[in-house]
Amino acid sequence: MILESRIWDEVEVGQSAELKRLCTADDFYVFAAASGNLNPVHLEAEDGDGDGQKEAYAPGMFVASLITAVLGNLLPGPGTLYRSQSLRFHDRASAGEELCARVEVIEKLEGGKLRLKTEVTRISDGALIVEGEAEVFAPKRHLKFDALEVPGLISQRHRHFEKLLEAAEPLPDLVTAVVCPEEPVSLDGAILAAEHRLIEPLLIGQPDRIMAAARELGRDVTRFEILPAETARDAARMAVQLVNEGRAGAVMKGHLHTDTLLKPMLDKNTGLRIGKRFTHVFVMDVPGVVHPLIVTDAAINIAPDLETKVHIVQNAIDVAISIGIEVPKVGVLSAVETVTPAIPSSLDAALLSKMAERGQIRGGEVDGPLAMDNAVDLAAARTKGIRSNVAGRAEVLVAPGIDSANMLAKQLAYISHAEGAGLMLGAKVPVILNSRSDSPMARLASCAVASIHYHRLLGECP
Structure with a gap:
């Protein structure tokens, strides 16, 4: 879009211009971040006035700012500077409504100034939201500006985790x-999840260390059951025992090594095996992606063979269904999107795709090999001539091995600002694997996914 200015001599009384804008909840979050106005009545995730409804009313000055867009873009255009603006509000706008901002020149003043009538209306019913008058300095020279030079914004919200x-x-x-949970970070994650009514924690470990961590946090853990265990190995064995006795429906990793946690689970006689391989998933909330994105296996299986990949794919499909993806689209990744004998991961991907087609993997659509671009970007898939329901639309990404999966998940987290909920699947119960660097939202989401998955398998939720 090319924007061109009009100098004072070119403007005539009666000239008008307008712009239309669909208001979104993300607009209001961006405005809140830029202005510092964190009034909850403007934020979609909050009930700002206590009426039981989440508002997302447009901030008044956000609505008024649409007037500035007309002045600065169209009439008089680039180079315009404000002198004054009056505003009278008549109604409220909300997220999801389309507004029209309009200005009309009503007087040309000395000194290169213009007086304009300004208003913003709601398109659906013509309701007047705000009206007023603006006085501006018209541009002193002709300016031409390419609007594409302004970078776009992605609102860093995690709406999928919120849901x-x-x-x-x-x-x-x-x-x-x-x-x-013998240090503050791991203990705080359990307490936070309990406060959100996601879990009922059984704290296993050395009581004095747990209480010391609680004191450091300034938290009260006396309402939780604390089960003494002298060592990390003892604590891991006790967790397995609690699951086998039906006293626990999930396990959460605290301050211990993952291999120490998993060793008693793998015991052939007393462990938590149910005939599946243990596999790991990251359920990721990536800003700008319209659905949750599952990345697997980034933590358990180092160099999985074809048989292990079958379990990796099936476990990922199962948890994707639990979180509401009816028929998950699984993209099996490789360096290329064609079957290439010199690249073993492309052969595995093709075999997994065929196995799903034959019903050996159930519940989802599986396609591969796919390169990363044509797995998640429809335009890239079409450019390469790939026609499938999965290409460009993948909701589950199966990496060739732990190194590529781990790098992919961390790239999404640290460059794309995603949050990741980590779970181990394939055991009798979900195993919540949090990292020390996880945010509170990621810790809560891990517990939420574990709870939803557990209760769905019991038939207690859709």
Whole structure:
């Protein structure tokens, strides 16, 4: 879009211009971040006035700013400077409504100034939202500006995780064996999830260390059951025992090594095996992506063979269904999107795709090999001539091995500002694997996914 200015001599009384704008909840979050106005009545996720409804009313000055867009873009255009603006508000606008901002020149003043009538109306019913008058300095010279030079913005909200929390909080608290929450970060994650009614934690470890961590946090843990265990190995074994006795429906990793946590789970006689390989998923909330994105396996299986990849894919499909993806689209990644004998991952991808077609993998659509670009970008898939329901639309990304999966997940987290909920699947119960660097939202989301998945498998939620 090329913007051109009009100098004072070129403007005539009666000239008008208008712009239309669809208001979104993301607009209001961006405005809140830029202006510092964090009034909750303007934010979609909040009930700002206590009426039980989440508002997302447009901030008044956001609506008024649409007038400035007309002045600065169209009439008089680039180079315009404000002298004054009066505003009278008549109604409220909300997210999802389309507004029209209009200005009309009503007087040419000395000194290169213009007086304009300004208004913003709602298109659906013509309601007047705000009106007033502006006095501006017209541009002193002709300017031409390419609007494409202004970078776009992605609102760094995690709406998918917010929806998962909403889905999980009405479910019964998931009794969770928390193994070695003996330092502040891991203990705080368990307490936070309990406060959100996601889990009922059973704290396993050395009581004095757990209490010391609680004091450091300034938290009260006396309302939780603390089960003494002298060592991390003892705590991990106790967690497995609690699951086998039916006292716990999930396990959460605390301050111990993952291999120490998993060793008793893998015991052939007393462990948590159910005939599946243990696999890991990151359920990721990536800003700008319209659905949750599942990345697997980034933590458990180092160089999975074809048989292990079958379990990786099936476990990922199962959890994707639990979080509301009816028929998950699974993209099996490789360096190329063609079957290439010199690239083993492309052969595995093709075999997994065929196995799903034959019903050996159930519940989702599987396609591969796909390169990363044509797995997630429809235009890239079409450019390469790939026609499938998965290409460009993948909701599950299956990486060739742990190194590529881990790098992909961390790239999404640290460059694309995603949050990741980490779970181990394939055991009798979900195993929540949080990292020390996880944000509170990621920790809550891990518990939410575990709860939703557990209760769906029990038939207690859709």
